[in-house]
Amino acid sequence: MTRITIKDVAARSGVSYQTVSKVLNNQGNVSAETEARIWQAVEELGYKPNISARNLRTQSSNLIGYAWQRSVDDSPRPILDQFLYDAVYTFEQHGYHLLTFLVDVDDKPDVPIYKELYDRRQVEGFILADTNHNDPRIAYLMEQNIPFASFGRANTEWDFCWVDIDGRHGLRIVVDHLIQRGHQRIGLLAWPEGSEAGAYREEGFAAGLREAGLELRQDWVLRGNNTVQFGAAGMQHFRSLPEAERPTAVACVSDLIAIGALNDASAAGLIVGQDIAITGYDDIPMAQYFTPSLTTVRQPIATVGQQVVDLLLKQIKGQPIAEKGILLKPELVIRESS
Amino acid sequence: MTRITIKDVAARSGVSYQTVSKVLNNQGNVSAETEARIWQAVEELGYKPNISARNLRTQSSNLIGYAWQRSVDDSPRPILDQFLYDAVYTFEQHGYHLLTFLVDVDDKPDVPIYKELYDRRQVEGFILADTNHNDPRIAYLMEQNIPFASFGRANTEWDFCWVDIDGRHGLRIVVDHLIQRGHQRIGLLAWPEGSEAGAYREEGFAAGLREAGLELRQDWVLRGNNTVQFGAAGMQHFRSLPEAERPTAVACVSDLIAIGALNDASAAGLIVGQDIAITGYDDIPMAQYFTPSLTTVRQPIATVGQQVVDLLLKQIKGQPIAEKGILLKPELVIRESS
DNA sequence: AACGTTCGGGCGAACGTTCGCTTAAACGGT
DNA sequence: ACCGTTTAAGCGAACGTTCGCCCGAACGTT
Numbered sequence: 001m002t003r004i005t006i007k008d009v010a011a012r013s014g015v016s017y018q019t020v021s022k023v024l025n026n027q028g029n030v031s032a033e034t035e036a037r038i039w040q041a042v043e044e045l046g047y048k049p050n051i052s053a054r055n056l057r058t059q060s061s062n063l064i065g066y067a068w069q070r071s072v073d074d075s076p077r078p079i080l081d082q083f084l085y086d087a088v089y090t091f092e093q094h095g096y097h098l099l100t101f102l103v104d105v106d107d108k109p110d111v112p113i114y115k116e117l118y119d120r121r122q123v124e125g126f127i128l129a130d131t132n133h134n135d136p137r138i139a140y141l142m143e144q145n146i147p148f149a150s151f152g153r154a155n156t157e158w159d160f161c162w163v164d165i166d167g168r169h170g171l172r173i174v175v176d177h178l179i180q181r182g183h184q185r186i187g188l189l190a191w192p193e194g195s196e197a198g199a200y201r202e203e204g205f206a207a208g209l210r211e212a213g214l215e216l217r218q219d220w221v222l223r224g225n226n227t228v229q230f231g232a233a234g235m236q237h238f239r240s241l242p243e244a245e246r247p248t249a250v251a252c253v254s255d256l257i258a259i260g261a262l263n264d265a266s267a268a269g270l271i272v273g274q275d276i277a278i279t280g281y282d283d284i285p286m287a288q289y290f291t292p293s294l295t296t297v298r299q300p301i302a303t304v305g306q307q308v309v310d311l312l313l314k315q316i317k318g319q320p321i322a323e324k325g326i327l328l329k330p331e332l333v334i335r336e337s338s
Numbered sequence: 339m340t341r342i343t344i345k346d347v348a349a350r351s352g353v354s355y356q357t358v359s360k361v362l363n364n365q366g367n368v369s370a371e372t373e374a375r376i377w378q379a380v381e382e383l384g385y386k387p388n389i390s391a392r393n394l395r396t397q398s399s400n401l402i403g404y405a406w407q408r409s410v411d412d413s414p415r416p417i418l419d420q421f422l423y424d425a426v427y428t429f430e431q432h433g434y435h436l437l438t439f440l441v442d443v444d445d446k447p448d449v450p451i452y453k454e455l456y457d458r459r460q461v462e463g464f465i466l467a468d469t470n471h472n473d474p475r476i477a478y479l480m481e482q483n484i485p486f487a488s489f490g491r492a493n494t495e496w497d498f499c500w501v502d503i504d505g506r507h508g509l510r511i512v513v514d515h516l517i518q519r520g521h522q523r524i525g526l527l528a529w530p531e532g533s534e535a536g537a538y539r540e541e542g543f544a545a546g547l548r549e550a551g552l553e554l555r556q557d558w559v560l561r562g563n564n565t566v567q568f569g570a571a572g573m574q575h576f577r578s579l580p581e582a583e584r585p586t587a588v589a590c591v592s593d594l595i596a597i598g599a600l601n602d603a604s605a606a607g608l609i610v611g612q613d614i615a616i617t618g619y620d621d622i623p624m625a626q627y628f629t630p631s632l633t634t635v636r637q638p639i640a641t642v643g644q645q646v647v648d649l650l651l652k653q654i655k656g657q658p659i660a661e662k663g664i665l666l667k668p669e670l671v672i673r674e675s676s
Numbered sequence: 677a678a679c680g681t682t683c684g685g686g687c688g689a690a691c692g693t694t695c696g697c698t699t700a701a702a703c704g705g706t
Numbered sequence: 707a708c709c710g711t712t713t714a715a716g717c718g719a720a721c722g723t724t725c726g727c728c729c730g731a732a733c734g735t736t
Contacts, residue, residue, distance in 0.1 A: 003459075005722055019689050021724060026674045029684060048457035052399060053722030055390035056691050063437070065403075068426060081419055085440075088406060092440055099401070100426055119386035121341075122435075262539045263629050286624050289566045291601055343692055354716050359694060367714060391692030394721050 013041040024049065034065075055121075062096050064312065065123035067103040067137075069130065083151055086305025087127055094313055099123055113141040118146045125312050127151070131162070133196040146338070149312040151304050151326070155194060161311040163304050163326045167200035168207070170297040170330040171251065174279050175208025177332055178249045183277060187220040187247035189234040189257045192294045201253050203282070220247050224257075231260020235278075239268055247336070248276060253295055255280035255287050262290060262337060277338040292336030299330045342385045351379040352623070360388065393459075400434050402650065403452070403461035405475075407468065421489055424643025425465055432651055437461055448477040456484045463650050465489070469500070471534040487553075487650040489642050491663070501642050501664045505538035506545070508635045508668040512617050513546025515633075515670055516587045520613060525558040525585035527572040527595045538577060539591050539619070543624040558585050559622065569598020573616075577606055587613060593618035593625050593634055600628060600675060609666040615676040630674030637668045 006024075010017035015034060023030055023038045030038075041047075055061050066084065088098045099122065103110055114137065117123050124147065128137060131152035141148045142160055149161040178186055188205050191198035202221070209216050222237060224230030231252060240245055243289050252258035259278030265272050271293045272278050280287060280296035287294040314321050344362075351370035361368055361376045369374075379385075391569045393399050401433060404422065437460065441448055448475055452475065455461050462485065466475060469490035479486045480498055488498040526543050529536035540559070549552050558560055559639050560575060562568030569590060576585055590596035596618030611630045618625060618634035625632040645664050652659050 003457075003722095007722080017722090018687075018724080019685055022685085025724075027725095031684060033475050034684080045456075048454065050394070050722050051458045051460045052390055052393035052397075053691090054387070054724080056693085056721090057725080059691070060391075061390060068423060082708045085406060088438055088440055098438045100438060102423075102426055102430055119341075119384075120389045122389045246387065259624075261626055263627060266629060286597075289597055289601060290628070291604060341692095343693080355692090356694080357715055358719075360715085363694075369688095369714060372714080388692050393719090394691090394723085395693045395695080399719070661701075 003050070004045050005050070006047070008045055009038065009041045009047050012045065013037045016165075059121070061121055061124055063099045063123045064091060064096055065099050065117050066098050067114075067126070067128070069103060082301045083129060083305050083308075084335045086302045088310050090306045091149045092308040096313070111137055114141060114146060115144050118144075123149060124316050125149075127308055127312060130308045131196070133199075143186060147312060147315040149308045151308055156208035157326065161308075161315060161324050162322065163307040163311065163328065165304065165330050166327050167197050167330075168204035170281060170299075171201040171204030171253075173330075174251050174281075174297060175205055175212075175330045175332065178215070178251065178277055178279070178338065179208070179212050181249075181277065181338065182216060183249040184247070185247045186214070187234075187238055187250045188222070189231060189252040190221055190223050190262060191226060191253055192223050198253055205251060224267065226254050226256055228256055228260035228263070232264040233260075235261035235264040236268075239265070239270075249278070250276065251279045253281050255282045255294060257282045258294055258296070258337075259287075260292060262292075262294065266291075269301075273338060275338045279338050283309075283333055290333065290337075294302070295335045295338035296333050297330045298333045300328050303328055341388070341567055343388070344385070346383055347376065347385050350383060351375045352509075388444075393483045397459070399459055399462055401437045401461045402429060403437050403439060403455050403464045405452075405464070405466070406438050407441060420639045421467060421643050421646075424640045425647050428644045428647040432647075434651070449475055452479060452484060456482075457529065463487075463544075463653050465646055465650060469534065471532065472538075485650060485653040487581070487653070488520050489646055489647045497645075497662065499653060499659065499662050501645040501649065501666065503637045503642065503666050503668050505535050505668075506542035508619060508637075509539040509542030509591075510546045511668075511670045512589050512619075512633075512635060513543055513550075515672065516589065516615055516617070516676065517546070517550050517552070519587075519615065521587040522630050523551060523585045523587070524552070525572075525576055525588045526597060527569060527588060527590040528559055528561050529564060529591055530561050536591055543589060564592050564594055566580060566594055566598035566601070569600075570602040571598075573599035573602040574606075577603070577608075582601065587616070588614065589617045591619050591621045593622045596632055596634070596675075597628060600630075600632065609636035611674045611676060617676050621671055628675075633673045633676035634671050635668045636671050638666050641666055 006020050007017045010020045011033070013020070015038065019030060020038055023035050089096055101113065101117070103113060114126060126141065126146065126148040126149060128150035129152060131138060131150045131154050132154060135154045137161060138150065138154045138158065142158065149163070151163055153164045175186065186209065190202055190204070206216050222234045224234065234257070235250065238250060250261055252261060258278055261278050262272055263274055265278065270276050280294045283296045283298035287296050287332070290321050311321065345355045345360050351358070352373070353376065357368060357372070358376055361373050364590055385496060398481050429436055439451065439455070441451060464484065464486040466486060466488035467490060469476060469488045469492050471492060473492045473639065476488065476492045476496065476498060480496065487501070489501055491502045513524065516673045524547065526540070528540055544554050560572045562572065572595070573588065576588060588599055590599060596616055599616050599667045600610055603616065608614050618630070621634045621636035624633050649659065
């Protein structure tokens with residue numbers, strides 16, 4: 001069973017196949033009558049253009065790459081999944097599709113795979129997520145001059161397209177909220193140093209305290225991985241302090257950590273939201289179903305997806321880009337835990 | 339800046355470009371000496387074959403399609419994400435990539451998009467997930483004779499490639515476990531009728547009771563959507579029954595439902611795992627972090643991903659397929675809630 | 677009547693591969 | 707010394723499009 005090509009359509013409608021091509025890409029200079037005849041033939045034969053041939057001729061693929069990184073600890077990353085979904089949605093509206101591939105996250109990320117895909121003309125650009133300071137992927141893509149746009153910032157001196165959510169503002173509104181609730185002693189469960197996103201969030205935390213005239217106590221800032229276990233350990237540490245030296249509210253840089261803290265506090269008999277306040281960050285889908293439900297920060301992921309795609313497509317099409325970096329504001333979601 | 343083609347490599351190594359092609363696809367009949375010269379030229383020039391040209395010539399794309407369905411209620415689907423990850427991993431090992439696209443789930447799924455992608459030769463086949471009885475996608479793909487393989491079964495009389503996890507066995511081991519723990523009165527929070535997966539799980543539930551000589555009480559089987567809300571409502575209903583008419587254990591067909599039930603029971607002052615047993619299904623990543631941690635059924639997702647891919651690639655390559663349907667066994671994960 | 681314009685459509689070529697066939701040279705056995 | 711076989715490499719064609727250019731007819735203008 002051989003496929004139907006543009007020549008079959010041409011034969012049926014009695015024109016040359018190049019004329020059919022003209023009609024399909026509607027670049028004028030065909031009489032309405034023959035155009036109708038051609039469309040009818042297309043319909044009758046069920047003709048579908050062969051993408052490979054078109055790609056070869058036009059030197060394009062209408063494909064964008066995204067490297068799927070399995071998280072190290074296999075923890076869920078609902079935020080990324082949602083981002084990806086929204087990005088795909090926007091791509092489709094522009095006739096693009098998403099090509100997913102894997103990249104070893106174990107040791108050094110295998111950056112040349114990006115160039116490989118690009119040089120083979122399999123993809124026209126990339127979207128990245130989960131970026132960091134000194135991100136080797138970004139450095140490599142910039143150096144190789146490969147189009148890309150990322151969800152997340154990197155070194156401020158690097159000049160590339162990114163969209164990010166203002167973590168500084170996110171933790172700022174958390175702290176303001178806690179202070180307004182009457183808390184004066186606020187602890188923070190943070191990520192290890194070296195995390196770009198973590199640093200911004202800490203800045204917001206510090207700024208909130210500072211402007212309220214509260215002291216930033218370094219012994220109330222604990223650092224650990226993005227796990228439930230760390231959250232529990234952090235809370236346990238806070239509970240072990242003498243009462244006068246103990247924070248009455250604990251802000252966490254992620255929901256995962258907050259859930260750990262929440263579980264530990266509850267298990268110790270504390271009524272979270274009353275005896276102690278706990279806040280998260282991300283508003284993962286499960287956050288509302290814990291007891292008590294989690295006060296957290298919701299990020300406008302859908303908008304991020306759209307904007308990242310817009311930036312990338314503008315690059316690919318050589319259109320002017322007004323603003324290379326876009327910073328969006330998250331919102332506070334107040335629930336029972338604070 | 340023009341790309342490097344096979345002809346550039348040929349020129350540099352002093353052979354015809356067709357000979358270069360032979361070397362690249364190592365189909366013999368080239369002397370070791372010239373082969374070395376060619377590889378060297380490839381290296382020096384940094385030549386990468388143009389995928390579009392190759393695809394056009396070989397009538398292939400090395401791409402597999404997967405339709406990303408946003409869940410109706412925006413609930414998380416970590417299981418699917420994990421399946422997808424493992425599928426991509428296996429594809430890569432065979433030189434394939436995954437092309438993701440969207441399909442409206444709102445009203446009737448837009449099945450022709452499958453044919454569109456296939457006819458355009460953009461993909462060589464599809465993987466499906468989250469299938470159901472009378473699944474229109476499967477019916478369509480079978481009718482159109484398009485290669486695909488699915489995670490999940492459909493009508494038993496349909497002849498297609500699938501891999502599934504034995505939900506009958508899954509609920510069977512749950513019930514056995516509860517009975518062994520001394521429970522005689524066991525309720526079930528199930529999905530609405532018409533769900534294939536749901537029906538199998540119910541069968542396992544019924545079989546477990548039957549073989550233990552226990553009665554299957556229809557008023558202890560409640561049905562609702564796959565949401566936390568339904569879980570809570572279901573548990574509330576059970577609690578409202580007079581004590582003698584109340585189940586002492588509740589099995590749920592998903593973790594989401596179980597979490598709702600767990601929250602409702604805890605809020606009502608019951609100590610779950612002691613006053614009442616609750617079990618889930620799926621072992622979502624968060625399941626272990628609830629209080630109490632959730633007894634549930636873990637599915638061998640990674641294996642599913644591999645097998646689905648194997649089946650699909652065999653179809654595409656025209657290799658013989660020993661078994662069109664593959665049924666895998668899940669395992670019980672016992673935690674505090676039972 | 678001669679000439680420039682517009683319009684509809686055809687034609688050749690090219691995109692970068694792979695495939696099958698042919699050819700020239702080298703080889704080995706009687 | 708002859709001939710058949712193997713080996714190495716070249717050659718033409720094809721995959722299915724799109725692009726730029728050309729050509730002929732119809733038309734209106736001076």
